[in-house]
Amino acid sequence: MKISIIGLGYVGLSLSYLISQKYTTYAYDIDSDKVEKLKKDIPSSLNNEVNQFLNQRKLDLKISNNIVDCLKNSTFVVIAVPTNYDTITNNFNTDIVEKVIKNVIKVEQNASIIIKSTIPIGFTEKIINDVGKNNIYFSPEFLRESKALQDNLYPSRIIIGDRTEKSETFAEILKECSNSRNAKIIYMKSKEAEATKLFSNAFLAMRVSFFNELDSFSEVNNLNSKKIIEGVSSDPRIGNYYNNPSFGYGGYCLPKDTQQLLNNYNNIPNNIISGVVRANKTRKEFITQSILKKKPSIVGVYRLIMKSGSDNFRESAIIDVIDELIKNGIEVIVYEPLISLKIKFPYKITHKIEDLKKIPDLIIANRFSEEIKHLQEKLYTRDIFQEN
Numbered sequence: 505m506k507i508s509i510i511g512l513g514y515v516g517l518s519l520s521y522l523i524s525q526k527y528t529t530y531a532y533d534i535d536s537d538k539v540e541k542l543k544k545d546i547p548s549s550l551n552n553e554v555n556q557f558l559n560q561r562k563l564d565l566k567i568s569n570n571i572v573d574c575l576k577n578s579t580f581v582v583i584a585v586p587t588n589y590d591t592i593t594n595n596f597n598t599d600i601v602e603k604v605i606k607n608v609i610k611v612e613q614n615a616s617i618i619i620k621s622t623i624p625i626g627f628t629e630k631i632i633n634d635v636g637k638n639n640i641y642f643s644p645e646f647l648r649e650s651k652a653l654q655d656n657l658y659p660s661r662i663i664i665g666d667r668t669e670k671s672e673t674f675a676e677i678l679k680e681c682s683n684s685r686n687a688k689i690i691y692m693k694s695k696e697a698e699a700t701k702l703f704s705n706a707f708l709a710m711r712v713s714f715f716n717e718l719d720s721f722s723e724v725n726n727l728n729s730k731k732i733i734e735g736v737s738s739d740p741r742i743g744n745y746y747n748n749p750s751f752g753y754g755g756y757c758l759p760k761d762t763q764q765l766l767n768n769y770n771n772i773p774n775n776i777i778s779g780v781v782r783a784n785k786t787r788k789e790f791i792t793q794s795i796l797k798k799k800p801s802i803v804g805v806y807r808l809i810m811k812s813g814s815d816n817f818r819e820s821a822i823i824d825v826i827d828e829l830i831k832n833g834i835e836v837i838v839y840e841p842l843i844s845l846k847i848k849f850p851y852k853i854t855h856k857i858e859d860l861k862k863i864p865d866l867i868i869a870n871r872f873s874e875e876i877k878h879l880q881e882k883l884y885t886r887d888i889f890q891e892n
């Protein structure tokens with residue numbers, strides 16, 4: 505059986521490694537530079553875990569920049585392309601997913617299509633009607649930032665919209681390729697699977713926002729946030745995890761998925777979902793105000809990444825904070841080794857950590873690191889537990 509994967513970002517690449525342990529897998533990405541790089545090397549974000557993984561397993565994986573080669577004779581085609589949030593339509597832009605689906609139908613009419621990209625609730629039903637083809641399934645992906653392969657090897661659950669012979673086969677493939685023989689498979693309607701993905705991320709965003717708001721309260725009242733969080737989280741119903749304050753939730757998925765869910769509510773009464781979206785904005789404003797109260801003339805920023813170990817800074821909360829600081833006339837210098845010094849930003853970028861040392865007033869960090877231990881006196885962070 506041949507399986508093809510379209511889109512080799514965080515989701516597509518980790519699925520390619522996972523599935524090619526046991527199945528002939530062809531993987532395609534429109535970005536030919538990326539394809540060439542992938543043929544030579546593993547991306548740094550996946551390096552540690554993947555190096556170990558690749559040393560232990562033999563993969564049947566062909567990375568290609570020829571989509572027809574990739575799709576031809578495939579039994580399953582997995583789609584993992586971007587679905588960015590469009591602020592004009594207030595919806596995910598699903599154009600790329602739709603284009604890929606139409607392409608698959610042209611090349612391999614009988615292939616079953618598995619959508620791994622996050623899509624609006626109702627998308628699968630709509631596309632099935634539009635293209636007149638039944639075997640299109642949504643299977644949500646639940647990956648943590650910088651833990652993509654690990655989360656595919658040890659899935660918390662495998663969810664697939666609609667129960668047919670084909671969807672059962674695919675769910676079993678995911679389970680068979682994982683290291684969890686007892687991985688739970690849940691079948692549901694496509695709309696329910698789409699909703700499950702968005703509600704899962706909305707819950708995570710709500711949890712982050714809750715502890716962030718607790719932290720804002722503590723900061724204003726000069727209370728020990730750490731003690732309160734420990735006290736609250738010791739209740740097993742609440743749990744002592746995923747409770748570390750930050751400048752706000754961010755990353756590629758939580759901001760856009762919460763916005764999309766809110767849009768899917770349409771006229772359905774709600775307070776929590778709209779509140780989660782608002783709470784994140786409020787938190788970033790609160791953090792900005794806390795920084796401004798310190799009256800710095802220059803602010804040094806330690807990293808733009810959301811989490812330690814991450815290789816990207818998509819939708820990082822700290823970027824919004826920086827934008828607000830600049831609007832307030834503050835000069836900002838960012839230490840971020842992942843950014844090319846050739847790109848122009850409204851702030852100065854440095855690759856030298858020593859440059860932060862020279863900053864007289866204030867350094868801010870969404871996540872602490874041993875690298876800035878010596879700068880602690882000037883540091884403003886809400887990374888209370890020093891973990892991601």
Ligand SMILES: NC(=O)c1ccc[n+]([C@@H]2O[C@H](COP(=O)([O-])OP(=O)(O)OC[C@H]3O[C@@H](n4cnc5c(N)ncnc54)[C@H](O)[C@@H]3O)[C@@H](O)[C@H]2O)c1
Nearest residue numbers: 511512513514515533534535584585586587621622645647
């Ligand atoms: N990153 C996550 O942790 C995560 C988790 C769950 C779901 N998702 C969802 O999965 C989807 C992909 O996310 P990602 O983080 O892997 O994105 P990504 O941006 O890292 O990767 C997407 C890849 O698709 C490629 N691509 C774009 N257009 C293409 C086309 N027409 N044909 C082939 N390839 C194309 C891009 O070059 C890129 O390599 C999104 O819908 C996202 O919301 C992401």
